[in-house]
Amino acid sequence: MIKTETITYEGPGGTYEGTISYDDSIEGPRPGVLVCHAWMGQGAFETEQAEKLAALGYVGFALDVYGKGVRASDADRAAELMNQVASDHSVLLARLEYALELLKEHPLVDGDKTGAIGYCFGGKCVLDLARSGAATLGVVSFHGILGAPAGAEEPFINAKVLALHGWDDPLATPEQAREFAEEMTKRGVDWQLHAYGNTVHAFTLPTANDLDHGICYQPDAARRSWQAMENFLEEVFA
Amino acid sequence: MIKTETITYEGPGGTYEGTISYDDSIEGPRPGVLVCHAWMGQGAFETEQAEKLAALGYVGFALDVYGKGVRASDADRAAELMNQVASDHSVLLARLEYALELLKEHPLVDGDKTGAIGYCFGGKCVLDLARSGAATLGVVSFHGILGAPAGAEEPFINAKVLALHGWDDPLATPEQAREFAEEMTKRGVDWQLHAYGNTVHAFTLPTANDLDHGICYQPDAARRSWQAMENFLEEVFA
DSSP states (O other): OOOEEEEEEEEEEEEEEEEEEEEEESSSSSEEEEEOOTTTTTTTHHHHHHHHHHHSEEEEEOOOOOOOOOOOOSSSHHHHHHHHSSSSHHHHHHHHHHHHHHHHHSEEEEEEEEEEETTTTTHHHHHHHHHHOSSEEEEEEOOOOOOOOOOOOOOOSEEEEEEEETOOOOTHHHHHHHHHHHHHHHTTOOOOEEEEEEEEEETTTOOOOOOOGEEEOHHHHHHHHHHHHHHHHHHHHH | EEEEEEEEEEEEEEEEEEEEETTTSSSOOOOEEEEEOOOOOHHHHHHHHHHHHHHHTSEEEEEEEEETTTSSSSSSHHHHHHHHSSSSSSHHHHHHHHHHHHHHSSSEEEEEEEEEETTTTTHHHHHHHHHHHHHHEEEESSSSSOOOOOTTTOOOOOOOEEEEEEETOOTTTTHHHHHHHHHHHTOOOEEEEEEETTTBBTTOOOOOOEEEGGGEEEEEHHHHHHHHHHHHHHHHHH
């Protein structure tokens, strides 16, 4: 049975609240996967993905980089929160790294087998985590922001990288996809980018339906991207 | 048990010879998949892919577009043969369509459930087959030439399209990948392109080892692309 627990933790700069999901019929340590939230903050969608990861036999940890109770209920507030935390690369990174350490130390997690997935802004989070050289095996970005943080150091990238990308995403244009490919190649990363046609931003989010602004659920891309993630995690945890 | 039969057939403009593979422990009609050969002509590699398709429960038909006994043993001859058949789009298309009809009429094939995969030049073949509006459910190009044939008609494209692509392929540059994406989008196709980093042309071919010319086996991309094809065929035949 899939269990989900709320976890409140002290981290860099404050208190955070996420959820941890696991299958309690599985014994012993297993791979663990961070779920990095979209710009609204950690919520029901991210917890659901952590539960789906638990159903695959992993521990899913839907982390929080905004702070306990700090959630947006509209786009303006979401943009404000996102820009706040993203404006200082080291602040965001410290919160991500802290969550990764928490995951590794969890009694149900095999600390040598971790990964991270993320959505929209959370896609940027997992890519930045990989870019920082974090000791994790693989990261998966779902309709993530692809651009690299300016001025960040460029250590060796340990993680394999999979970007799942809507070709018509206005927040990650074909030109940005190409720059991302060039960046990953230059840095010697084992990377893949899956481009889905007729697909815009936020394609995994069932509630996204603002096609005028290039934000819309696309069930085919949602299903295919999850399948690609499953295959990828199987590979990196093998 | 997987059975492979040589099939010699009269088609447009001559006699052709390919192989058909199936699992003889499966009863009744099943989906069928064309395997379109690389520029050297139908050979052991393509037959092996047909056998792997048979192991997945399909009928695999490694077709022949050059003609019986017409095979290259070096690159110069391969280029000559390829350019000959590719120089007249309608000639190539007729041979592909004929093979698709043969496949559909095969007693072990469910004619409503066909697809096509192809390698290098064969990737171009399956994409051109899709572009022609052929009545088939899905096509998969492995390190295929992505450019559209000049002056061809542009009917409705029935097939779903998956291009499995080495980002560093000199025969299908990032610019050509982008043009392909734009073409597919403009024509309303259900398309995907999976780009593999650090991967050049011919990444599925174990014998390819000419990195100076951008032609080289890449086992990760080979494995991942086959997995992607498996998922895709499962989807289109569901």
